[in-house]
Amino acid sequence: MTASSFASLPLPAALLENLDSLGYKEMTAIQQQALPLALEGHDLIAQARTGSGKTASFGLPLLLGINPRFFGCQGLVLCPTRELATQVATELRRLARFQPNVKIVVLCGGVSIGPQIASLEHGAHIVVGTPGRIKDHLRKNTLRIDEVQMLVLDEADRMLDMGFTEDIHHIIGHTPEDRQTLLFSATYPDNIQQLSARIQQEPKSVKVESLHTASSIRQAFVLTERDQRLGTLERVLANYNLQQAVIFCNTRQTTEETARHLKDLGYIALPIHGDMEQRERDQVLTCFKQNSANFLIATDVAARGLDVDDLPAVINYELPRDTEVYTHRIGRTGRAGKEGIAISLVSSSEDYKQNAIREQQQADIQLISPVELGNRSLNPQRPAMVTLCLAAGRKDKLRPGDIVGALTAAGGLDGNEIGKIDVMDFVAYVAVPRPRASLALTMLTKGKVKGRAIKARKV
Structure with missing residues (x-):
């Protein structure tokens, strides 16, 4: 067992098996430094760039700290944008597979608040969202965060740059004082230090070198x-x-x-x-x-x-x-x-x-x-794939396997031709090879997806 192995940490066997199945073979630099401290319950201020593996650095202690039988919000992750919040929630759901019945809800602006309120009525263990929309739910009394055990601020520098400072302090005022607070930031300006001083208790500092070597x-x-x-x-x-x-x-x-x-x-x-x-x-x-x-x-x-x-x-x-x-x-x-x-x-x-x-x-x-x-001529080449959009998503109980099934029905595509599939709340996207796009669109629009007709279009 190496020092960079997840097995070197006090993690349940089911979690280790899930990590292995997801391709988490060795800890990244930020995971090696942050996970032991976070698992011990320390507040953390970590400087790490996108792609360093920071989601697992806060995701694993976050998931291990919740009680699945209690459907109150026990973990809160604040992100600067909906794109990042969705990405974080997707990865948390993958990491949570070792533990059944963990509900993770995304609360972000730019979409109707009604379905979010309906989802919260059934409870949520972990909420991932943007400060503005979280504040909206607190004002409407549709979200309670007074039982939060862990608060995570992801890309905190960007949230401050975007003017969310007041919203962040308002939200934190609704959480318990004895919570654990993990602050992740790609950069470390003065306002991050000031934020840490106000919201954290004796935080441990972790920094992963952000420079890039000439070889990479x-x-x-x-x-x-x-x-x-x-x-x-x-x-x-x-x-x-x-x-x-x-x-x-x-x-x-x-x-x-x-x-x-x-x-x-x-x-x-x-x-x-x-x-x-x-x-x-x-x-x-x-x-x-x-x-x-x-x-x-x-x-x-x-x-x-x-x-x-x-x-x-x-x-x-x-x-x-x-x-x-x-x-x-x-x-x-x-x-x-x-x-x-x-x-x-x-x-x-x-x-x-x-x-x-x-x-x-x-x-x-x-x-x-x-x-x-030089004066070389441009050689524009069309991308290998075309993205198709389906007018149904996670809220319609649509799964990636349903889309694959519709595309591979008799006379359709081979399974290995199908590219990435992204299922969102109300729409889904699937990548298909450019030469096969017309056939794929016909399969979706004239056939059935999960037993029903669903509108589809080329993006």
Whole structure:
């Protein structure tokens, strides 16, 4: 048994078996440091980036601390966005399989509050949600959190950046003083220290190195000027033959302009920003994660909660204002031992930003001119998959297996052709190979899904 083995922790056999079945073979760095302390009951302030395994770091002690026979809220997880809350709840449900009858409810804005109230009437062991909507439920007396044993603030820095400070303190005022509080943050500015001092009792500090080694992410600055950025972006895509990437912009307007330009070039490019309706943002993120779009053009807040397997590249169309945000952005590529590329377009007036990033990354990041990229032709290739949307979801008792069954009925697709399936509360998304999309859509619309007709469309 190694020190990084989950079996080295005081965990029940059923939980260890479930972890093994889910592919949790060895603890990540944050899990090795955080889990022993959290399991001992300590308050925790942990600095770790997205993709470091932090959900299990708070999820396992959270699940082990609840009483399944009591249907009051015993665990509360606050997240900055609905996307992240949904992602966290999905992973908690997977981790909870060792323990029957654990109910996890997601409470976020952007959707009707009525179904959430109805769900809460039947009780919930764990609530995952955004501060604004949690506060709404407290005001309506549809949620009680006076029995909460563990409070988790996930990506606390982003919640403070988004103006949730007052809401967070209001919510915490409804929880017991003797609760355990775990605070996770990708960055550690002064306001995080102030928040910790107000809401935690003698917290233990854990920090996982957030820098990226040259072996995992190749970083480069490409010199350009504002009126030449789109042309320089084209050269970057052509030089590196990139067919999939997250492209970060600083404003809503720039995301939309950049997406339009890439669409005109023949790519499938999807903008995502905070001004979009929640339903649209859910759909865009799902399409990108299901490999049915080439590029996601995103602002920082809208991309929170984005976790894509094997993302080959991140492009900073505009440098962020904060070096910690740069680290967080590029950390979406080069994961799990894979190599990633991080390209940043920089102007001649941004020397100070370049130097700050080099110092923070402890790396001599090369500055290259557009001419050095050459004049290769763009080669836009349509993504391998197409996403189909079904007008039914978890609330309709729809499961991934039901969708697979409908698609593999006589004359349909082979099971191994079907890509990722995401079942949400009221809709579901399934990825199918592009050449088979028309057949798949026909199977869904003219056949039966779980014994009934369900509307479906290409996204």
